[in-house]
Amino acid sequence: MSSSKRLKQRKVLLMGKSGAGKSSMRSIVFSNYVAKDVRRLGATIDVEHSNIKFMGNLMLNLWDCGGQDGFVENYLLHSRSHVFGGVAVLIFVFDIESREFAADVINYGNIIRALEECSPNAKVFCLIHKMDLVQSGFRHSLFEQRAEHIRAASESFGEAVEFFPTSIWDQSLYKAWTQIIYFLIPNAQTIESMLQDLAEVIHAREIILYERTTCLMVTHITKGTELQNPFTDRFERISSILKTHKHSMAKHMGVPAGSANFAELQIKTGRFMFFITRLTENTNLAVSLPPYEYIFNSARVNISLMRPRFAELELSNKKRPDIGSRTESNDDSRERGEGAN
Amino acid sequence: MGDENLHQSPPISNVDQSAQQTLIRYLQDLPEADKPSASNAPSRKTPNSRANDGKPRLLLMGQRRSGKSSISSVVFHKLPPPETLYLETTTRIKKEYMHSFMDFQVWDFPGHLNYTDPSFDTEEIFGEIGALIWVIDAQDDFFDAVTKLNELIQYLQENYPEIIVEVFIHKVDGLSDDYLSDTYQIIVDRVQDELEDSGHPLGNVSFHRTSIYDHSIYEAFSKVIQKLIFEIGPLESLLTTLCANCKMEKAYLFDVLSKIYIASDLSPSDSSSYEISSEYVDLVVDISEIYGWDRNELEGGDTEQIEEDPEVGNQDAESLIVLEKKNGSYLYLKEINKYLALICIMGDDSPTDRKALIDYNVGVFQETLKQIFPR
Structure with a gap:
């Protein structure tokens, strides 16, 4: 694959004491495990590598490092x-x-000192894990x-x-990982400005871009009154809702969870309209709109028109600096004629 | 509240005063005892109130630590199942009040009581119930529970023969399939044998395998509730007609809040269809909750509707999921009224081209349902 060279590899170390829950976490976020399946996981021997491709040109190079003293x-x-x-x-992970x-x-x-020595510019995230085992009243202070x-x-x-306080049994895991991913995405500004334009055109209240397999949010655009949405944890909630649903679909159809994707989800109510559709190879777009049928239909058309531009963004690394100049030149025929009803 | 209970339940003459006191204490202890008052007086005559006022009562009984409170917390309060570890022992009767398409109460009993003890006002407890749910911990030594259950069934059949007894063989999530089916069979056999020996037919007793960690508890509750719905026959045939006309694979009528399905079409049902429908309801409700917040004040001049209860979901919400895989199914959800939603699973050749037909038929269905359930 020629494009793989252009992908920007970002090395992520996952460390912590043996049994802290590193591999469980990784399996749930990246390999479509459900929380109760992680019991099957054995101890990680040495380092397990995995590569996950994300929006844009981000390739996550995840090192899951076994935590037994000998390995460390x-x-x-x-x-x-x-x-x-x-x-x-x-x-x-603690x-x-x-x-x-x-x-x-x-x-x-010890590990921090080693990191300081070899990669002083690295970013450190500490996840205080298994928070579900603490009674809810004490969680915050203990954390x-x-x-x-x-x-x-x-x-x-x-x-x-x-x-971050985390637990594999609730959405806190997604909250933490969303922050980590956002930190890693190299061209977040470009993506955001494109989404900003899109949101303007389709009158969206909110747009959420998320990665398809992990359901982790890449970024979001919130406009107008939606900024006052009382559910400030809605992004990780949506990640976890979608992931749960993905599992249930997979179970129903008898396919592996990785391939149980929906092509489109629509919800129309008297208060809002919402749909999720595919944006690029690895990402889906969730859009919340005011409750008008015409806005809904035109938004769907407009998004399908935008797809090629985002697809291009996923591939091109070289062009990245002059992103502004290439936007108009691309009206190729890859749009999938979804059309309005 | 305790006063009200006192007034409604004139002491049965032959119960001595001190025993009566005990029961009153239990009843008075109920912190937020919900008003069974209105329904009590008229339904007094029939032991089973289902035909009368449509407000049946479910009793949750069983040995201590068998999982009664966990069940009611998970099903009626949406407590995440792992959190049930922290529940404390129930020491008094707890009433849950379900306000939905039909109102019903769930009474959660402490496990250490002897329910047939004549010192209780048994008339008050068993007098108006629709169904009794007996919970057995399948992971524990269940012989005691079975013995007690048998005593209770015999007692009920002599005194309140119309009560439906539902046995939940509970906590099955930890058991292997083989072990589970053995356990299930042993319990069923023991109950059956003993009842036959004592000359009582098995009658109204049925068995369910349940666990709060999956959908089985909701399915079991659904089946219990369905037995108490007076209009179940017409509902089922309506749904069956709808399925036939719209080429749907399966249709469920869900109570959105509790995720109990109150009717489905008559085609054979498997738990996987129920599961996917139930999780679909979850998905729609969750997203509706996030984006359906009350923004009326903020958007002046907007024509958005005002609803009384934002949590129930929005008026006539509608949703559709189209799967990526070619042979996958489609899911369709339509809110029918404040409490109920119709979920349809459709086969592969479906819906975009027949959307208009489905919309129309579902509209007709909705109208009909309004006549069945006027609110």
Whole structure:
């Protein structure tokens, strides 16, 4: 595949104590596992690599690093530069239930120092995981307390480290990963400005661009009154809703969850209209509109007209700097004639 | 509330005073006991109130720790199933009140009570119920539960023969298929044998396998509720006609809030169709909740409708899912009234070209339903 060279590889390290839930998390977000299936996963031996292609030219190069002490020692001593070199993001997973929190923080400190040495510009995300095991009343304070501790051990990354409470049983996992993905996307501004124009043209209240297999949001455009939507967690909620639905469709049809995609979803009510349609090879677009039939139909047509431009964005890396100049030149025939009703 | 209960239930003469006190305490303890008042007086004559006022009562009973409160929390309060670990033991009767297409109450009983103890005002408890749900923990030693169940059934058949008894063989999620079917068979056999020995026909007793971690609990509840719906016959035949005319594979009429289906067409049903329909309802409700917030004040001059209850979903919401795979099915949802939604699963040759026909037929169906359920 010739285009693969042009893809920008971003190295993401997933680390943390053995049993903290790294592979479970990865399987759910990227491999269409449902939360209860992760019981089947065994311990990760050494490093498992996976590549995930995202919107634009982002290729996620995910290193799921086994957390047993022997492996960690090996990362730190023998393959220090191999593992910690060229890292864009380190995701460190803490188990909230861990009995040796102090030891976890020391391990974290060792890894942070290695990272500081080899990739000082990397971004660190700490996920405090298995939050569902804590009773809901105590979650927040415990999380803050742990985060403070860990931040103190973060050396020069200190203030830049971002913390998220996560659990595979609710949408918090998506919230954390959406932030991580957004950080990694190289041409987020370009995509956003194109979506902004699109939203203007189709009178959308809100547009959400998300990746098809993971259902992780890439970005969103919110306009006008939708900014006051009381559901500020709606993006991760939508990710989790769509993922759940994908699983149920797959189960019903007896196909692997990866291939159970819908071509289109429409919801029309007296208060809003909403549809999800395919945008590019890897992404879907969810659009929320005012409740008028004509807006709904014209939006569908306009989006199908926009598809080629977004498709091009996914491929081209070279042209990226002069994105403004190439926009008009592209009216090829790849649009799928969906048409209005 | 306790006062009201007192007034409505004149003590049965032969119950001694102190025992009566116990029951009153249980009833008074109910924090937000919902008003069974209006329905009580007229339905007093018939032990089973379903034909009378359409407000049946469901009793949840069983051994302690068998999962009664978990069931009612998950089904009626949408508690995420893992959270049920934190539920505390029920020490008093808890009433849940379902306000929907038809109102019904669910009474959650503490497990340690002996329900047939004559010191209880049994008339108050069993007098007007539609169905009794007995929960058995299939992962635990269930022989005690079965024995108690048998006593209760015999008691009921002598005193309140019209009560439907539904046995939920519960917590089946952790069991392997083989083990489960063995357990199921053992329980059914034991109940059957003992009833036959004591000269009672099995009659109104049926069995369900349930778990709060999947859809089986909703399906079981659906089947229980369906037995209590007076209009079930016409509903089913309406749906069957609709399916035939629109070439649908399966149609369900859902109660949106509880995800209980109150009727389906008469073609053979499998749980996978129910599952997908139920999750589809979830999807639509969830998204409607996110984007259906009340924005009327903000958009002056807009012609958007004002609804009383934003959470129920929007007036006549409509939704369609078209699958990418060629031989996949299509899903169609149409809100029928405030509480009910019609879900149709359609085969592969479907709907875009026949959309008008479907819209029309569903419209007719909706009109008819209005005549059946006036609200």
